Amino acid sequence: MDALEAIFTRRSVRKFTNKPIEEEKLRQILEAAMSGPSCVNARDWAFVVVTEKEKLRQMAQANGRPAQPLKEAAAGILVCGDLQRAFGPAPEYWVIDGAIAAQNICLSAQAMGIGSVWLGTWPQMDRVENQRRLFDLPETVTPHSIIALGYPAGESAAPRESRYEEDRVHWEKW
Numbered sequence: 001m002d003a004l005e006a007i008f009t010r011r012s013v014r015k016f017t018n019k020p021i022e023e024e025k026l027r028q029i030l031e032a033a034m035s036g037p038s039c040v041n042a043r044d045w046a047f048v049v050v051t052e053k054e055k056l057r058q059m060a061q062a063n064g065r066p067a068q069p070l071k072e073a074a075a076g077i078l079v080c081g082d083l084q085r086a087f088g089p090a091p092e093y094w095v096i097d098g099a100i101a102a103q104n105i106c107l108s109a110q111a112m113g114i115g116s117v118w119l120g121t122w123p124q125m126d127r128v129e130n131q132r133r134l135f136d137l138p139e140t141v142t143p144h145s146i147i148a149l150g151y152p153a154g155e156s157a158a159p160r161e162s163r164y165e166e167d168r169v170h171w172e173k174w
């Protein structure tokens with residue numbers, strides 16, 4: 001699958017089979033996460049990869065009801081910002097760098113036939129603090145988002161129509 005096909009066919013997948021994700025595929029997904037652009041190439045992220053069922057359940061609970069797909073996922077990746085590595089004059093870029101890493105996780109998974117759903121964490125600080133506590137994260141590491149991953153079950157990966165909207169685009173001038 002090429003990059004455009006992965007972008008255009010990706011949908012959030014919230015139902016997964018029991019099949020585990022092969023370790024080499026998880027590593028490729030993590031390599032993709034670390035292959036995106038980041039402000040001044042700070043690569044100011046860190047990842048917690050979870051495959052144990054009980055820990056996935058705890059992560060789901062810590063993020064509240066919208067994170068329930070994690071309970072049946074084969075893996076969950078907690079994308080974090082590592083503020084010690086962030087760009088000094090404007091450390092807030094960590095949020096953008098984390099989002100790019102998270103999207104690369106979703107797209108690389110799609111390219112391998114693995115479903116994903118992004119579970120929003122930052123800036124909902126109750127979720128951020130819950131995940132921080134669950135994983136006993138260092139003070140300088142902030143949870144950004146969770147990506148639940150697994151082989152898709154049922155019809156959750158149905159294709160969608162183009163989202164292109166001409167009136168959102170302003171050529172040359174507004």
Ligand SMILES: Cc1cc2nc3c(=O)[nH]c(=O)nc-3n(C[C@H](O)[C@H](O)[C@H](O)COP(=O)(O)O)c2cc1C
Nearest residue numbers: 010011012013014066067069117118119120121145
């Ligand atoms: C920042 C962010 C937070 C999200 N949080 C959740 C979530 O907590 N639970 C969930 O099921 N989906 C979540 N999603 C997935 C969106 O609901 C989904 O991307 C959107 O409805 C578009 O559908 P699609 O991904 O199938 O194109 C989130 C997506 C983003 C980008």
